[in-house]
Structures are given as C-alpha cells and as structure tokens.
Amino acid sequence: MKLKQLESAIQEICPERDFGNTPTIELEQYSTPPRLAATLLLEIQDFITERIAFDLGCGCGVLSAGISVLEASMVYCLDIDQKCLDITSGNLNSVDIKAEFIRGNVEDFKGKDWADVVVTNPPFGTRKTGIDWVFVEKGLVLAPDVFSFHKTSTRKFFQKKVKEGGIGGEIMMTVPFELPKMYKIHKKKAVNVDVDIWHFSR
Numbered sequence: 001m002k003l004k005q006l007e008s009a010i011q012e013i014c015p016e017r018d019f020g021n022t023p024t025i026e027l028e029q030y031s032t033p034p035r036l037a038a039t040l041l042l043e044i045q046d047f048i049t050e051r052i053a054f055d056l057g058c059g060c061g062v063l064s065a066g067i068s069v070l071e072a073s074m075v076y077c078l079d080i081d082q083k084c085l086d087i088t089s090g091n092l093n094s095v096d097i098k099a100e101f102i103r104g105n106v107e108d109f110k111g112k113d114w115a116d117v118v119v120t121n122p123p124f125g126t127r128k129t130g131i132d133w134v135f136v137e138k139g140l141v142l143a144p145d146v147f148s149f150h151k152t153s154t155r156k157f158f159q160k161k162v163k164e165g166g167i168g169g170e171i172m173m174t175v176p177f178e179l180p181k182m183y184k185i186h187k188k189k190a191v192n193v194d195v196d197i198w199h200f201s202r
Contacts, residue, residue: 006038006066013065014091030179032062032121032149040119040197041066043172044147047117048072054115054142056106056122056135061088063119068097076114078102106138107131115143124151124193133161140167140202149177152194168201 011034041048041063048070055064058077061084067075075097077088085101092099102109106122122135132150136158139146150158152174162169177195 001042001070003035003038003042006042006069007035009069010034010037010062010065013068013094014060014062030121031060033178034062034066036149036175036177037062037066039173039175040147040149041070044117044119044199045070047145047147048119051116052076052114054078054118054139056118056120056139056142058088059084059121061091063121064088064092064099065095067119068092068095068099072097074098074100076100076102078104078106078109080105107134109138112141113143116145118143118146118148120146120148122148122150124154133158136161136198136200140200144202146198146200147172148198148200149195150198152196155196158196158198162200168199170199172197172199 014034048067050071050073052074053067053072054076055061055067056078058064058079061077064075064077077085077099079085080103082103085103089101118139120135120139123131132154136146136148139148155171158169174194174196176192179191179193
C-alpha cells in the first residue's frame with residue numbers, strides 16, 4: 001500500500017477528528033494528522049499486520065484506523081475521555097477489525113503484555129510535566145515495542161531516560177507536526193512543531 005492510499009483510507013474512516021469541537025486542553029488533545037499517521041504505520045507495517053496492537057491514548061482513533069487498514073488481528077483503544085472512545089468506536093464501525101474500547105487513565109491502567117505493539121501519540125507534557133514518558137513506560141509494560149511521537153525539543157530528556165532504564169530507544173525520523181488552532185490560548189491559525197518518532201523496546 002502506498003502512503004497516499006493509507007492516508008486517504010484513514011481520512012475516510014475518521015471523518016470526525018476534532019474531538020467533537022470540544023477538545024480538553026488539560027489533556028493536550030490534538031488529533032494525529034492522517035498523513036503523519038500513515039507515514040509511521042507504513043514504516044512499521046511488519047509490527048502490525050496479523051498482530052495485536054494497542055493504541056494508548058487513542059483520541060479520535062486516527063492511529064487505530066490505520067492499524068485496522070493494515071490488517072492487525074485486534075486493536076485495543078484506551079483513552080481517559082469517554083467522548084474520544086465514542087468517536088473512535090463510531091469511526092471504526094466501518095472497518096472489519098476486532099476492537100476493544102477501554103476508558104482509563106494511563107497512569108493507573110493495570111495489566112501486562114496485552115499486545116504485540118503499542119502505537120501512541122501521547123500528550124507532549126506541556127500541561128503536565130513527564131506525562132509523555134509515562135505513556136512510554138506503560139507502553140513497554142503492555143508490549144515489547146512502542147512507537148510514539150515526542151517533541152524534538154525533549155530529545156535529550158528521552159535519551160537520558162533510555163540510558164537510565166536500560167531499554168532500547170532510537171529515533172526513526174523527525175517530522176513536522178501541524179497543531180491547528182484549537183484552544184483560546186492559540187494566537188495563530190496553525191503552527192508546525194518538530195516531532196521525533198521513537199521506537200522503544202524492551
């Protein structure tokens with residue numbers, strides 16, 4: 001499958017990507033751009049096809065949509081916001097994939113080895129310091145491989161965490177992540193933030 005094909009499929013599956021026009025700033029709710037999701041997922045297709053995936057902090061289900069197109073055997077979708085789970089569930093109704101929707105806080109979520117791979121676009125940690133690393137830590141409990149998006153400005157922080165934790169961690173690519181104007185504090189219509197796509201492993 002080509003990048004444009006997967007991007008278009010994600011857009012078709014997920015017409016609702018704006019958190020019902022009521023995103024929550026404390027949760028740093030920003031939808032993963034479909035093209036960016038497709039770029040990552042095609043790169044890691046061998047980790048997804050016919051495997052169990054976990055979308056940690058699923059938001060509106062953009063990553064889950066791409067995971068379903070790439071024929072994962074199952075996807076778990078976890079989010080603290082029931083509104084997000086309802087949107088994701090509605091979006092995934094149009095695709096043939098076994099999915100389980102779980103409302104929960106990543107920090108408190110229990111369980112180990114639920115999946116083969118975790119894919120996540122976590123909060124950047126702007127509103128709650130360190131929450132971005134919490135997603136990685138929890139992801140590595142749930143699966144041996146975690147693929148996630150993090151602001152390039154936090155690269156040294158993550159490199160230090162990888163070294164201290166004795167885990168695998170490499171930057172796959174650095175990409176521009178467009179953040180649209182979604183909250184009152186935003187002055188510009190949109191802004192691009194450089195983001196590292198990481199592969200963590202245990």
